[in-house]
Amino acid sequence: MTDTAVKKPRIGIIGTGAIGGFYGVMLARAGFDVHFLLRSEFAAVAERGLQLNSAPYGALTLNPVQAYSSADDMPTCDWLLVGAKTTSNAELAPAIIKAAAPGAKVLLLQNGLDVEDSLRDLLPDSLHLLGGLCFICVHRAGPGVIEHQALGAVNVGYHSGPALDDEVARQAIVEQGAGLFRTAGLDSQAMANLQQARWQKLVWNVPYNGLSVLLGASTTPLMADDSSRELIQALMAEVLQGALACGHSMPPGYAEHLFKVTEKMPDYWPSMYHDYQHKRPLELTAIYARPLAAAKAAGCQLPKIEALYQALSFVDRHNG
Numbered sequence: 001m002t003d004t005a006v007k008k009p010r011i012g013i014i015g016t017g018a019i020g021g022f023y024g025v026m027l028a029r030a031g032f033d034v035h036f037l038l039r040s041e042f043a044a045v046a047e048r049g050l051q052l053n054s055a056p057y058g059a060l061t062l063n064p065v066q067a068y069s070s071a072d073d074m075p076t077c078d079w080l081l082v083g084a085k086t087t088s089n090a091e092l093a094p095a096i097i098k099a100a101a102p103g104a105k106v107l108l109l110q111n112g113l114d115v116e117d118s119l120r121d122l123l124p125d126s127l128h129l130l131g132g133l134c135f136i137c138v139h140r141a142g143p144g145v146i147e148h149q150a151l152g153a154v155n156v157g158y159h160s161g162p163a164l165d166d167e168v169a170r171q172a173i174v175e176q177g178a179g180l181f182r183t184a185g186l187d188s189q190a191m192a193n194l195q196q197a198r199w200q201k202l203v204w205n206v207p208y209n210g211l212s213v214l215l216g217a218s219t220t221p222l223m224a225d226d227s228s229r230e231l232i233q234a235l236m237a238e239v240l241q242g243a244l245a246c247g248h249s250m251p252p253g254y255a256e257h258l259f260k261v262t263e264k265m266p267d268y269w270p271s272m273y274h275d276y277q278h279k280r281p282l283e284l285t286a287i288y289a290r291p292l293a294a295a296k297a298a299g300c301q302l303p304k305i306e307a308l309y310q311a312l313s314f315v316d317r318h319n320g
């Protein structure tokens with residue numbers, strides 16, 4: 001390497017499921033040194049590698065994989081991409097700390113509001129914490145096997161850490177994060193306001209994630225029925241009201257845009273449905289409870305989302 005050549009950062013994937021597996025494979029194929037922390041699928045991935053069946057990119061295999069069943073065995077990494085569900089964040093703090101190089105950037109690739117908060121207090125102040133919003137349709141089809149149906153963009157924003165009060169340093173870190181994904185051929189934008197962006201993503205996740213579980217329906221049947229279409233639009237409108245009450249404006253026509261995009265998307269089961277099917281905890285706190293609480297604190301009631309949350313809480317408690 002010449003003196004002017006920049007060394008690529010080392011990347012750790014904390015939780016290698018659909019999201020962690022997809023972005024990890026894409027980054028490894030782009031030449032990054034990627035290390036994958038796994039749990040139930042460790043043996044399968046160590047033996048057979050990761051298989052990504054992607055509608056846009058074709059069948060891609062990463063084998064061998066730098067796979068670990070414990071963060072104690074991982075080399076320390078400059079970027080840690082957390083691909084676990086938000087329900088696991090607090091329990092993953094020790095693994096993140098173990099795998100973090102000094103001054104590492106921890107990027108939560110997760111849906112929901114304030115998902116960084118439960119982790120922040122458990123991490124040293126020296127670690128940067130960022131949020132990443134993934135616009136992608138991907139799921140696990142078996143141990144180490146990931147099905148990628150469509151999309152793939154990741155938007156990155158700064159949450160907290162040593163650069164919080166230094167705008168230039170913050171922007172440089174966020175740009176570096178977005179740059180990782182762009183190097184892997186994926187669209188990625190830096191987000192100036194992570195909270196606003198998290199509300200914006202909820203306009204999709206609040207209606208579709210929950211209704212897929214309660215109605216046992218994927219996007220195509222949900223978009224084909226007049227009653228569910230009306231309910232989706234009403235739920236989207238409530239998310240917009242909540243966001244506005246909390247001081248976040250949305251691009252004009254955003255809900256209508258998402259509605260139309262979903263009509264054109266290949267038939268899709270949101271990740272909450274996969275959690276329900278596999279009897280895993282649902283991400284109800286991140287996607288429903290926190291937005292409802294934030295809206296309520298701002299004096300805004302969201303009755304349809306509240307009812308959806310109550311029904312999902314029942315389902316979640318009886319699904320274990």
Ligand SMILES: NC(=O)C1=CN([C@@H]2O[C@H](COP(=O)(O)OP(=O)(O)OC[C@H]3O[C@@H](n4cnc5c(N)ncnc54)[C@H](OP(=O)(O)O)[C@@H]3O)[C@@H](O)[C@H]2O)C=CC1
Nearest residue numbers: 015016017018019038039040084088110111136137138271
């Ligand atoms: N799937 C999608 O298309 C999209 C998902 N998202 C969001 O991305 C996030 C991740 O979702 P997704 O990838 O679908 O989830 P998955 O369930 O596919 O993956 C989660 C992974 O984290 C692993 N994990 C959990 N706890 C630990 C632990 N203690 N140690 C090691 N590994 C652990 C799980 O392992 P194990 O198998 O042992 O449980 C699993 O491999 C969620 O917040 C989701 O809402 C956002 C946009 C799209």
Ligand SMILES: CC(C)(CO)C(=O)C(=O)O
Nearest residue numbers: 134135136137204270271
């Ligand atoms: C909204 C969608 C399907 C694509 O943007 C997604 O990212 C999700 O399932 O959370």
